Amino acid sequence: MNIRAATADDGEPAALVLRRSIAELCGRDHENDPALLASWLANKTAEHFRDWVRAEDTLCLVAEGDDGAILGVGLMSRSGEIRLNYVSPDARFQGVSSALIxxxxxxxxxxxxxxxxxxxxxxxxxxxxxxxxxxxxxPQTGRLRENIYPMAKVLSQTEA
Structure with missing residues (x-):
């Protein structure tokens, strides 16, 4: 697996990973509610992904397998807010999200x-x-069925 900066060319496969991950792996949060799922997926499109790649205030990464397939997608603001960390259902429990972190x-x-x-x-x-x-x-209540948990991690010098 290789973690690299995302490019605009990754738009379609990255959006597919995002959409599949949410739909297939986050059922606890959306409980297959069509309106809730549609709301969550609304900006998980190739064009939105390209906007994230082009934005100067974010770091957009993809994890790709040995065959070049996108296995995971991550987005972090330059101030340290992780906004996306999703893995393809086909690559679940293979260390993809941990590698993005x-x-x-x-x-x-x-x-x-x-x-x-x-x-x-x-x-x-x-x-x-x-x-x-x-x-x-x-925990915050919001648009999902389950709570949203605000979280933080202080980085040590050894993690640099």
Whole structure:
């Protein structure tokens, strides 16, 4: 697996990974509610992905397999907010999301950012806890069926 900066050419396959990951792996959060799922997927399009790639205030990454297929998609603001971290259902439990987190930690260190933040779904909450993130404040209710967990991780010098 290779983690690299995303390009505009990744738009279609990356959007497919995002959409499949949400639809197939985040059922606990959307409970297959068509309106809720449609709302969550609304901006997970190739064109929105290309906008994220072109944005100067974000770091957009993809994880690709040995065959070049996109296995995961991640997006982090240059201030250290992880906005996307999704894995293809075909690559679940193969370390893709963990590799994206490590890449964000390295990127944050290069940018001089000492703390990562994110809003975790209920589905991913345990994953982030296991990677050193801690809950920050009370879970938030919102557009998903389950709570959203504000989380943060302080980066140490050894993670740079």
């Amino acid at each position: 490590r890449a964000f930690e390295r990127g944050a260190a290069q940018l001089g950012v000492a703390r990562l933040t994110l809003n975790s779904t209920a589905t991913a909450h345990r994953f982030y806890l296991a990677r050193g993130f801690r809950d920050e404040g009370q």
